[in-house]
């Protein structure tokens with residue numbers, strides 16, 4: 001089993017990474033492989049709604065990590081999206097990244113590489129804006145039929161820099177419990193698959209814009 005994690009900070013070794021590392025330790029102890037992908041500090045294009053992904057089966061903007069992440073997603077059993085809070089929302093770069101990842105995946109394969117897989121978002125802030133940011137990240141999972149996994153608190157922890165992270169033991173405990181819950185869901189899914197329980201097929205054919 002493998003969990004693909006996304007660090008939505010420019011900082012590849014900051015607070016967000018420290019939170020992802022705390023979860024990765026639990027995954028390792030449970031025998032689950034992890035990979036942390038860092039968006040990094042280079043510019044990330046926003047989605048320009050060109051619709052080319054329907055034809056290309058990937059985003060038209062290459063070389064900034066979105067298409068690589070989409071390729072890795074096919075083999076992942078679970079996902080964690082981590083972001084710092086900026087002005088009470090997730091980082092702009094993770095929102096641009098996820099807009100393009102989810103829109104291109106929808107157009108490429110109707111979310112087949114993400115659908116029904118467990119997903120959790122984690123957010124870190126010095127002080128405020130965590131629950132609003134958490135809601136934004138969870139919206140990607142809930143429109144694509146991913147299974148949102150919860151923990152013993154909303155998935156937030158508090159730090160200005162990574163050195164502060166150990167001073168939020170409840171936040172870290174929330175992250176560890178979240179990782180254990182994800183492992184439980186992935187194991188249940190595997191046991192279900194092994195005994196012939198498969199995800200339901202979707203109904204389709206209705207797509208309205210509220211005006212016709």
Ligand SMILES: Cc1cc2nc3c(=O)[nH]c(=O)nc-3n(C[C@H](O)[C@H](O)[C@H](O)COP(=O)(O)O)c2cc1C
Pocket residue numbers: 009010011013014015016017083084085086087088089124125126127128129159160161162
């Ligand atoms: C532009 C900017 C906006 C921020 N906005 C908030 C905020 O709204 N609330 C908050 O508590 N912290 C805010 N912070 C602090 C970061 O969330 C905090 O430093 C976090 O630990 C950074 O994570 P990182 O090291 O993974 O980038 C902001 C930081 C920056 C640079």
